[in-house]
Amino acid sequence: MRKSIATVSVSGTLVDKLEAIAAAGFDGVEIFEHDLITCPLPPEEVRRRAADLGLTIDLYQPFRDFEAMPELDLRRADRKFRLMERLGADLLLVCSNVSPLAAGDDDLAAEHLRLLAGRAAEHGIRIAYEALAWGRHVNDYLHSWRIVRAADHPNLGVCLDSFHILSRGSDPIGIEAIPGDKIFFLQLADAPLLAMDVLQWSRHHRCFPGQGGFDLPGFLSHVRAAGYRGPLSLEVFNDHFRQTDARRTALDAMRSLIALEGTAHEAAAPSGFAFAELTGGLRDLASALGFTRTGVHGTKPVELWEQGEARLLLHATGHEAALTAIGLESPEPTDAVKRAESLLAPVLPRVRARDEAKLDAIAAPDGTQIFFCRTAQPGGWLQDFDPARAGSQDVTHIDHIALAQPVHHFDEAELFYRQVLGLSPQESLEFADPYGLLRSKAMTGGGTRMVLNVAHAAGQPPSQHVALACADLLRLARRLRAEHPGLLLPIPANYYDDLEARHEVDPELRELGVLYDRDEHGEFLHLYTVTVGRVFFELVQRFGGYQGYGAANAPVRLAVQHSRMSP
Amino acid sequence: MRKSIATVSVSGTLVDKLEAIAAAGFDGVEIFEHDLITCPLPPEEVRRRAADLGLTIDLYQPFRDFEAMPELDLRRADRKFRLMERLGADLLLVCSNVSPLAAGDDDLAAEHLRLLAGRAAEHGIRIAYEALAWGRHVNDYLHSWRIVRAADHPNLGVCLDSFHILSRGSDPIGIEAIPGDKIFFLQLADAPLLAMDVLQWSRHHRCFPGQGGFDLPGFLSHVRAAGYRGPLSLEVFNDHFRQTDARRTALDAMRSLIALEGTAHEAAAPSGFAFAELTGGLRDLASALGFTRTGVHGTKPVELWEQGEARLLLHATGHEAALTAIGLESPEPTDAVKRAESLLAPVLPRVRARDEAKLDAIAAPDGTQIFFCRTAQPGGWLQDFDPARAGSQDVTHIDHIALAQPVHHFDEAELFYRQVLGLSPQESLEFADPYGLLRSKAMTGGGTRMVLNVAHAAGQPPSQHVALACADLLRLARRLRAEHPGLLLPIPANYYDDLEARHEVDPELRELGVLYDRDEHGEFLHLYTVTVGRVFFELVQRFGGYQGYGAANAPVRLAVQHSRMSP
Structure with a gap:
């Protein structure tokens, strides 16, 4: 028409x-x-x-x-x-x-x-x-x-x-x-x-x-x-x-x-995250979290760090740490790019050496690069890295990735993730930051969970983060507290006084600085690393069918992140 | 309590x-x-x-x-x-x-x-x-x-x-x-x-x-x-x-x-404008509008320009043209300052020579200085200027002054003008600017009319302006068009096509670029000068009991002002 x-x-x-x-x-x-x-x-x-x-x-x-x-x-x-x-x-x-x-x-x-x-x-x-x-x-x-x-x-x-x-x-x-x-x-x-x-x-x-x-x-x-x-x-x-x-x-x-x-090219929704790509030399942080360097790119200054099915592509540059690209597992990457193109998403040109795997990428509204991958496919993108053996298995996969969106482009971002990637918008949430209200909306589908946060005009902590799913979050937290003091974001004791008034919870949560949430389906444990550059990591463990993202605890995180920002 | x-x-x-x-x-x-x-x-x-x-x-x-x-x-x-x-x-x-x-x-x-x-x-x-x-x-x-x-x-x-x-x-x-x-x-x-x-x-x-x-x-x-x-x-x-x-x-x-x-000091509301004080050397513009230099301050580089009861205090500085202070006619300036002080408004220190009139000033939320004056009083502020003879009488007085307020401080400004100065808020209006919606609210009382506009974040024309009441706006417009081409803001012909579809109006409005509005009480003619620095003047004439400010025409002004801004 x-x-x-x-x-x-x-x-x-x-x-x-x-x-x-x-x-x-x-x-x-x-x-x-x-x-x-x-x-x-x-x-x-x-x-x-x-x-x-x-x-x-x-x-x-x-x-x-x-x-x-x-x-x-x-x-x-x-x-x-x-x-x-x-x-x-x-x-x-x-x-x-x-x-x-x-x-x-x-x-x-x-x-x-x-x-x-x-x-x-x-x-x-x-x-x-x-x-x-x-x-x-x-x-x-x-x-x-x-x-x-x-x-x-x-x-x-x-x-x-x-x-x-x-x-x-x-x-x-x-x-x-x-x-x-x-x-x-x-x-x-x-x-x-x-x-x-x-x-x-x-x-x-x-x-x-x-x-x-x-x-x-x-x-x-x-x-x-x-x-x-x-x-x-x-x-x-x-x-x-x-x-x-x-x-x-x-x-x-x-x-x-x-x-x-309904005239756009058809494509299946992504089934999860293939990788998160980060600049700023985050090796030490990745290592502390139990990631192992398992490969080095053949032609680019990029290293692959792995743990379970979670993969980080780390650039060794001296730039400010930031999340620059997301790899999504797609059953048919070519269809995904065709759909994106038919929906006017910018397809990114990509320089590659002759033997390297073909990787198709588009730009999200906030500039983040989105790659469509089929990791398990022979000759897939992992072939570009010389393999090594992964060690720790505390982290199993990327649970979700959260990105900050400029307020005037939030609707555009929602449409992009909904139509181009086939994710479904969840309820819009608001929570208090010390200097404003933060709006947040999850977009989910298949095994993919993205969280879009509205970025305020006023100075506020960056809300780009990668959430890593853990098999045993308390065990990992114990190790991190012992071996890397200062790596995890401290949580106020007042939080636990309130939490313990509301729920009967394991007293170790307080000792370890682990946050707790529950919904009608199950429970959720999570914690945060300190921020490096514009990025931080979250460690999460879902119990039962918990559907959320610990949003009830976001104000605590934001207040602590604010208090740690240089004035 | x-x-x-x-x-x-x-x-x-x-x-x-x-x-x-x-x-x-x-x-x-x-x-x-x-x-x-x-x-x-x-x-x-x-x-x-x-x-x-x-x-x-x-x-x-x-x-x-x-x-x-x-x-x-x-x-x-x-x-x-x-x-x-x-x-x-x-x-x-x-x-x-x-x-x-x-x-x-x-x-x-x-x-x-x-x-x-x-x-x-x-x-x-x-x-x-x-x-x-x-x-x-x-x-x-x-x-x-x-x-x-x-x-x-x-x-x-x-x-x-x-x-x-x-x-x-x-x-x-x-x-x-x-x-x-x-x-x-x-x-x-x-x-x-x-x-x-x-x-x-x-x-x-x-x-x-x-x-x-x-x-x-x-x-x-x-x-x-x-x-x-x-x-x-x-x-x-x-x-x-x-x-x-x-x-x-x-x-x-x-x-x-x-x-x-109700414990603040009592004071009567101002009865009108004593003066508007402007920086940026606006002599030529004032002269073109029919103002005459009637005095020079004894100790400061400030000139008094008058026409009818409209008074401009012009600084001869090379700074960008801006409205810096407003003089309000107050039956008892001392009470007005006491009220402002009891309502926590900052009272401004003022250096004066021994023989100069005492002038009390406070700061409005946006930094504009507000002076309380009793112009007619012997020994009042006019004594500081050496008198001369005013010429033209096209302009009779200051009709209103419009100020731009930062969006986050609009409520504060409204409370200030309402409580400190005793003005009453009128209906809040919204109109389209090419790059956003503009909110506007008039605050009135006695003979004083102020208009508060929300300043957008995005680049937009300045909305500080002084509106001058005219005895015969068409006569003045004729003179200005003839003697000072380029001084008045041009109005699109399409505006008149629409105006003439809605009302039977004098065809001379189109020739002179005069805007028209009406309400249930009467009619309104107005026009604008081009912007100098951050300031422009409006010329207005009210007929019958017209209560408004020509807000229906503001989008036309804003569109023309935008088109004249350097990209």
Whole structure:
């Protein structure tokens, strides 16, 4: 289907917006009136720019507070029709009336809309009537269809907007009652499920399909079943997208539509972590945690350190320690890269020597490199390393990896991990940091667990970390406390006073500085190393079917990390 | 009354918080459990630090999900009582139960609370029971009082929290039904009037009294009438305050309590603007707008430029043009400064030569200097300038002054202008800037109109400006267009196409680039100069009783200002 987007969905001037929208591969745009009014170019020039960029102008919007008013005002509409002719737009969105002066009179509304459609027809223009969720009398899409059907004019149809329909809990199956050719336009927006005033929700918190909590695939299936053949158009009011780079937002928007349409290349979700790659010379830390150097890359200054199925690729550079890449186990790496590419993820060029294994990588929104690997495959990436024998088996595998995401790009990151990698978003959590609230969301699937944390603007400890699963965390903790004092993050005694008031726990937790959590499925033990550069390690052990990440203890970690930062 | 504050209301570690709270002059604190758990100091040391700072520990909180559970659990309470003994706290807050396991059984709740109070009494501790607005069965303060009265234990009373009571629309007059000595504690928080989930509203949007929309003075009058004699304590969860400097937030908190108590020095609100003081050598611009240099300061490099009752103090420095000070007409400047001082506003030292007029100044939260003047008084500040004759009379006076406020300090600024200067907040408005939403709020009183705009983080045009009232704006605009092309901000033709579709307006507005707005009281014409440094001027003319500031046109101004900024 053709793809379109409202100019209000991205930042900048109207010209910036059109260029970014075209660059992302959209076919058309909805021109939001406000963007035209503040634009120094005449409508004819906007029309020419859009045409030069290969964009059609699919809709001009919004025209407000028209139908069922005490006095019919066609003068204002005439002006807009003339403007639309100059702009080359032939479809006008009319929102249901919100004025306290409007009458709750369907016959009058239909009569006014019929007259408007007749006048529009003289200009070759059609009218798409939309029920706003907060319309004064008309706020349900079936009500707007009832009025449009009564008005019975070929130049009058409905505009369906997923936000206005799903935000008020209306069942979209009723869309199938509307003939496809009377659905003149389709606007799509997702939103997180918030309990708040619907107008504020709409104006600030809409997001692209797949970033929120609405069932957009289900919604679209009803629109398709009705026989709609027009464009899929995104209309998103979002405080973050207003502030982010228009080209990046437009690409993210296009990715959401490709995923929604279901036309991306298919690929299975990753089944776990192949490796974590870190800079900054973390050998001593890896060694203390029981990792053994098991290989050296044939051509690059990279060492492989292993323990159980946990693998670290350590660069020997003097840069600040940081997590730069993640290897994911993929049953078919080629398909995974094709899917990523079809969803507009940047595929990274990779220089390799002739004999080295082919490794496909893409860039995540925060710049982290994601590699798709099949470790067990003969001739796989491990062949690049000269093998050695692993020693300790305290750590069994990488349990999860946590990455900090800039606040304005959190929605983009969620969509990336959800659609490109096939992970499912879990509940969004908030916890207190001494200097702000931290938002956190786990993305899981197969054997892969990622945690995305919002990075605050204010100075705060880095939240990049690799969590290592342990077979016997207490044994490892005992060894680390004995052999490497200062390696583990100290935990305040007050934490244990509170913990012991709530639960009967092993007193050794206090001695070892091990944290404890439980959920309805099981229990969780964990501890943290001190931070090196921008990275730290977490050691975890899950008991029973514990599903979480010890988020209840995150405020303790953050407070201790803050107190250890140099002022 | 004694003044207290919950540690959760300010940022930082527990020690940071205690120091900031003491520095602001509070008598006591509520220790929020989370702050103790994350603190590396043992409770005895926290107790000592607080005592050294002159702070009593008035409350330990919260103790959750206790009453009317299927099994009575006194073990957890015992642990907390022992902790409180170490901490030196003798009052525990128990919130009404939110657990799905809790029974809706008042008799059982009363029985459990009576047993808890009995156990507390053994430790010399009292229990304050609070109805959370989202309590599972107990969510109204009268319901909590009913249970406390039924439990009938001397160590059990209620805790009243203005947010929990006012957010659910309960009438606080019922507080007078509770004997004062059974109100064990009083927590105060204001909040903007938002239609949203009450838990989210409480956790993110509480603010200090006078910063929101609740009637806190009325609430407090009922608590006093009931005979409460304990402390006034602030408990505020606010996303901004979590990120701002704790000392600044604590001072703001104390200011709010002094204002609420009504013990600040009384002073009349300012009746208008005496002057605006600007750096950056704006003589040419002032001259173009029709101002005449009417005086030169006797000892400072400052010139007085006048037109009608509008006065500009222009510094001849080469610094970037900026608004540095505002003179307000005050019927009694000495009282105004005393009020500001009693509300903890910083009074600025001022060096003056022997014969110069005494001018009292304070600093606004954003650093702007505020002077209190009585211009008409013999020997007033104008005596410092050698007089000359004013020429043009196009401008009559300063209509309003707009200042940009950092987003995290907007609430502080509102409280300052409301309480220190006696201005009343008007409706909060939002409008689109090409790179974000701009929030704006007018503060008015007497003849004084200030506009506070939230400054975005992203690059955006400066929003410091001085709006000058004109006797005949069109005449002045004609002269400026003819004599000073390039001085006025150009307005897109598309703006006029839209304006003319909505209203029948004088075609000369388009020729002159004058903007138009109307409200139910009257009409408004305005235009802007280009920006110099960080400042621009607005020229305005009000017709009828127009109350606004042309906010509907602000997006057009912002878009044009953006397009003129160097990339």
